[in-house]
Amino acid sequence: MTAAAVLPGPQGTPGETARFVIGAAVWAPSVHNTQPWRFAVRPGEISVYADPDRRLPAADPAGREMLISCGAALFTARLALRYLGWVPEVAVLPDPDRPMLVARIGWTRQVPPAAYESDMYQQVAGRRTHRGGFEADDLPAALLTALGRGAARHGATLRIITDGGPQAALSAVVDAAEGLLRLDATRSQELARWASPPGSTRPDGVPATAYPAVAEATDLAFPGRDFARGHGWGTAPASSAPLLRPAGTPGLLTTPGDQPADWVGAGQALQRLLLDASSSGLAAALHTQPLELPELRELIRVQLAGGSYPQMIVRLGRTSQATSSVRRPVRDVLL
Ligand SMILES: Cc1cc2nc3c(=O)[nH]c(=O)nc-3n(C[C@H](O)[C@H](O)[C@H](O)COP(=O)(O)O)c2cc1C
DSSP states (O other): OOOOOOOOOTTSOHHHHHHHHHHHHTTSOOGGGOOOEEEEEETTEEEEEEOGGGSOTTTOTTOHHHHHHHHHHHHHHHHHHHHTTEEEEEEESOOTTOTTEEEEEEEEEEOOOOHHHHHHHHTTTTOOBOOSOOOSOOOOHHHHHHHHHHHHTTTOEEEEOOSHHHHHHHHHHHHHHHHHHHHOHHHHHHHHHTBOOTTOOOSSSBOGGGSBSSOOEESSOOOOOOSSTTSOOSBOOOTTOOSEEOOOEEEEEEESOOSHHHHHHHHHHHHHHHHHHHHTTOEEEEEOTGGGSHHHHHHHHHHHSTTSEEEEEEEEEOOOOOOOOOOOOHHHHBO
């Protein structure tokens, strides 16, 4: 899939620039592909709003994952402006009386984009969430350090989990959480509302083209969400895949606090991490199942995150598997 927007260049009108930027921002990742954002445009300014009608009441009562998703869209909008050669001027959560106003973004100054910014932008529409195992590969330490530096720019910490004991503990918590979520009728019904059958033309939710029909077994269990719910939906397995594949390099994205500003920061850090990783040929699997169960989230916070707040569980690695996703067009997300 490619971004639909036409490149206006730095000389484009403010309206053309806004359209281009929003056309990129909609490709941000979001929980269950709810795309819980809306955008308002004024000359030279875009406002990013969270859309509470797209929050998940059972999985995400506080709107934490909604704001992480919006933070990812905000980062993408900033990156698209950089790609055009504009310096974004961003105010995050600028109005305490309007908590759904995630950010205002302006642009008046021009500086050509750095090569790494253009590289990251090129990943925006093609990056996909991976669901399965990875190639057997040790990721270079320097690359993981660089990804961590990027996350730190948004106040978040990427904690790569290297030791076997903590890795096994994280795997066990994800496994337990997925089992609990499958037993919870309210949460299962909520997930079902965001998982479309094969052939659906719906522009949101998780399509059957986004996950394997047969869950891949990984050397450490990191089960995926049950989008198919026994229907046999999903993509055919790659025939050459070995039976048990490496789970990849697991990590936690954490923040020192757990307020809306931390969630927006975590979302920006997440999207920077995903695009940066993608520029380096890496894919990421995302898991938030245990972070939706307060006791298990607290267990991770205390035992695996040094007391800071886990906002996302990631697994990084290399894969040649391709999946596809869907997005709403720009006209559907404008206020
Ligand atoms: C806050 C958040 C939580 C997510 N949790 C999960 C998850 O638990 N399992 C999963 O497979 N994907 C998860 N995702 C990925 C989304 O499902 C994915 O971004 C969305 O379906 C769009 O697909 P794409 O990332 O391939 O464009 C999460 C994404 C975000 C931003």
